[in-house]
Amino acid sequence: MPKPKQSLTEPTTVAAYVEAITRALQARGADPDEVLREIDVSRIHGNDPLVRITDSTVNAIYARAVALTGDEYFGLRVAEHIVPGTLHALGYALLASETLEDFCHRFVRYYGLVSQSADLRILVEGDTFRLEADPRSPDICVETQDVWAALVLRLMRMAYRADFCPRALDLRRPVPAGGEGPFRAFFGCPVRFGQPHLGFHFDLAAMREPLLGANRELAQHNDQIAMTYLEKLDRDDIANRVRTQLVNGLNAGIFSRAEIATRMHMSPSTLQAKLARQGVSFLQVLDDTRQQLALGYVQQKRLSITEIAFMLGFSDVSNFNRAFRRWTGKAPSEFRVGAI
Numbered sequence: 586m587p588k589p590k591q592s593l594t595e596p597t598t599v600a601a602y603v604e605a606i607t608r609a610l611q612a613r614g615a616d617p618d619e620v621l622r623e624i625d626v627s628r629i630h631g632n633d634p635l636v637r638i639t640d641s642t643v644n645a646i647y648a649r650a651v652a653l654t655g656d657e658y659f660g661l662r663v664a665e666h667i668v669p670g671t672l673h674a675l676g677y678a679l680l681a682s683e684t685l686e687d688f689c690h691r692f693v694r695y696y697g698l699v700s701q702s703a704d705l706r707i708l709v710e711g712d713t714f715r716l717e718a719d720p721r722s723p724d725i726c727v728e729t730q731d732v733w734a735a736l737v738l739r740l741m742r743m744a745y746r747a748d749f750c751p752r753a754l755d756l757r758r759p760v761p762a763g764g765e766g767p768f769r770a771f772f773g774c775p776v777r778f779g780q781p782h783l784g785f786h787f788d789l790a791a792m793r794e795p796l797l798g799a800n801r802e803l804a805q806h807n808d809q810i811a812m813t814y815l816e817k818l819d820r821d822d823i824a825n826r827v828r829t830q831l832v833n834g835l836n837a838g839i840f841s842r843a844e845i846a847t848r849m850h851m852s853p854s855t856l857q858a859k860l861a862r863q864g865v866s867f868l869q870v871l872d873d874t875r876q877q878l879a880l881g882y883v884q885q886k887r888l889s890i891t892e893i894a895f896m897l898g899f900s901d902v903s904n905f906n907r908a909f910r911r912w913t914g915k916a917p918s919e920f921r922v923g924a925i
Contacts, residue, residue, distance in 0.1 A: 596701035596721050597637035599673065600629040605666040606646055612662065613654045620649045634673045634698050634814045640725055647728040657761045660731025661771055667736050669743070672699050673814070678807035680744050681800040686792040688744060689716050691804070692737070695811040697819065702729065703783075713752065714792045717784030720757075727758040730783055737785065738772060744796050748773075751787050755780035805881035823859040824870055831874045840898040842867045876912045879905075883921050890917045 607617035624645045669676030675695045682688040693705040703718040750773035760778045768776045812829045846856040882893040894905035909917045
């Protein structure tokens, strides 16, 4: 079976994305195999995140699919066929997030597992929470941009409320010839076309409401899986590689810069220099990793606070308590009592 075309430099997306496109084609009465044969791509069964497809191949599939169906809203149709499992571990982690704000931070942090096609960021301005994406290539097709927006809101509705709507949506694409009706109907908010950034405007208070399906332990477990695959996908993502080593080494007392550098087959100074190029320090990555693990461990009532402190490499419980209060504003025992 021929593999999806790949490139050493071009951004890629999980090849399971192809299956969502084929199902959308079938729903429109089109033959997906005809489309894929023309592009020389096979149907993908399974969702191994290491099996990838390039942006140019996705663009070619969409160009043929839209020509065949005549549907200029085809990207919105495809999003309906993407399930959480299509996003592998990230999909399950998102649905286990504590709030939609937590959902978005997780989405930004691990989005590379699903796609390398865009740079994501979060902006908070007053009572507005913004999630934005800038495509890395000016040639990325409008359908992929439409899918991104529709998928984000669809997953949020699964995690929060089926009737949840943003305040507004900005799209880089022009208004379709058929008008904006299907976009307004799906997103339930004003949709602005031809904008410099692709992104959502949300009510900040809604983004901070607790989610019924929140499960920090489950989210954390899938975060670790996502980190492992991201390391395999991008050996140059030093910060993520350090996080993976820390997650694996903290419980064994392996968390110093020298020890982690040795595990990564480089000197401590080289490691620090590579982290600096990504805009972070080793201590920042260590602190962030400890915080994420601590929030999950504290939810596990079978673990004592003392056990958690030593699992995270703290020399004593008082140091852990001080760090935890810095992260959350509460002592671990207080946080555990008030947790969902």
